[in-house]
Amino acid sequence: MPALTTTVPHLLRLIGTPEAPVLLDVRAEDDRAIDPRLLPASRCRDHATVAEWAPNYAGRAVVVACQHGMRISEGVAAALCQAGASATVLEGGFQAWDDAGGPLVRPDHMPPRDTWGRTLWVTQAEPKIDRVACPWLIRRFVDPEAVFLFLAPAEVEQVARRFGATPFDIEGVFWGHRGRDCTFDTMLDEFGLESETLERMADIVRRAGSGSFDEVPEAAGLLAASLGFSRMYRDDLSQLDAAISLYDAFYRWSRDVVRAVPAWPALQPPA
Template sequence: MDTSNLSVPFCRPDELASRLGRADAPLLLDVRPDKKFLDSKYLMAGAQRCAPGMVAEFAASQSPREVVVYCVYGHHVSAGAAATLRAAGWNARAVAGGMEGGEDGVDAAKDIAQWRVQRPPVIAKRPDLGVTGERPSKWITRERPKIDRVACPWLVRRFIDTRAEFFYVPTAEVMSQAKRLGAVAYDIPGAPISHEGDRCSFHVLMAAFGLQDAALDRLARIVRGADTDQHGLAPEAAGLLALSLGLSQLHKDDHAMLEAAMPLYDALYAWCQSVVAAGWQGKPAETHNWRSVEPVQAGVV
């Protein structure tokens, strides 16, 4: 299908992939037809469901912002949704090639090849964990978070469910409050998401949703090193622990601490992306390269 003739701007899959997981990522809407959406086991990472027939109502329900929409193949469904949003004042684009990276036998082979080179990350739908894209999920854990109990909410907000709600309660109340609130308990023994073997809750959460991202893998190693006091796992682990303990001293309100820590994990993830882009043991594109004044040699005035 020749998308150049459609009246709405398109977003390349690789461009979207580079922005997902960042604080300034656009709102991502899944506008696949109902049957296609229900039959699929996956969402693009962080996507929110909006049925095609509900786009106009959605557009009128909140203030316009940047949004990217996708359907199955990036044809008329997403183009129509983007056009509706743009007419309502939104900065809307559609994902070229959609969820599948184009339709074989319909879209040009050269376009399909380009769309499928670097596709946006996807997550598995997990109705048992309250994550289908259709409504905000709820998560609950022990109060006074430090490492894992902050890292997991960051991962959820940036890659799983941008609308998720989080609750911090006394340890003895986590399971009962989880049942009362319909929330998913995490980072506590017996919870659906908690430590497994040598993996911390952050890595278990990644696996639960099938998140595959080399930078996230590296970040998971840093979190594990800080959370389990194994600083030899990653040189950044000791720094993460120090900053986390410092934030805990500054913020007695757990939600305030979470908000303050979000930029910290954003920065760590950006660092991990730069290191991965340079090669696992390579140097990131931007480094600290200032050289102080050379010390005066002994005996030289």
């Protein structure tokens, strides 16, 4: 019996949201060598060793993609289902996703992963705008298992060297501000994430960080909410976990609601 499939339009609606499934790229090495870009938030897995790693996904929703969504991904999906996962095949595979203009991640500057396969990032404490927006972007589009450390500014570079962490949103590092662009802009550019929705969010993040609200009033709302979150939590990691939902909301607004006209109830004149 053929494996169940997930269509590209359906997956496009899930990517970037908390409802996104685990996405596994099981393309053959030859195909990956031709186009090394990655499906967003995906992990590359060797289909030949699926019996070894399939149990790690028991109980999870998984979408499997090979180059064209055929034999390799169907075999992997079947093995995952046998191991207790709810696995489907991306219809048309990587090629169909690319043809539809789905966002893809360039691996050129992908940070190294730790023993558990996670990327490790470090920045200064008391996150506000960029230092929450960037972790949101990484977890939703690059590495869902990414780990973030928040430290005193003087400790960031030393910890980065000692623990193999990637510093971001501090002065003088690769993943930082460039001219008028904020770190969120830098990440979109370096990861090659081309999306009208993400570009709209970048404009809001950039203006919220610089205090320029005239043309993008939503930036003032993001700043106000970010400052509120910073007063609600003394622990930076707890604040990050809570504030991620704020960026989920801005993503949905930027994707689905930005052109909608609110149907405010008509005001009745006083009696």
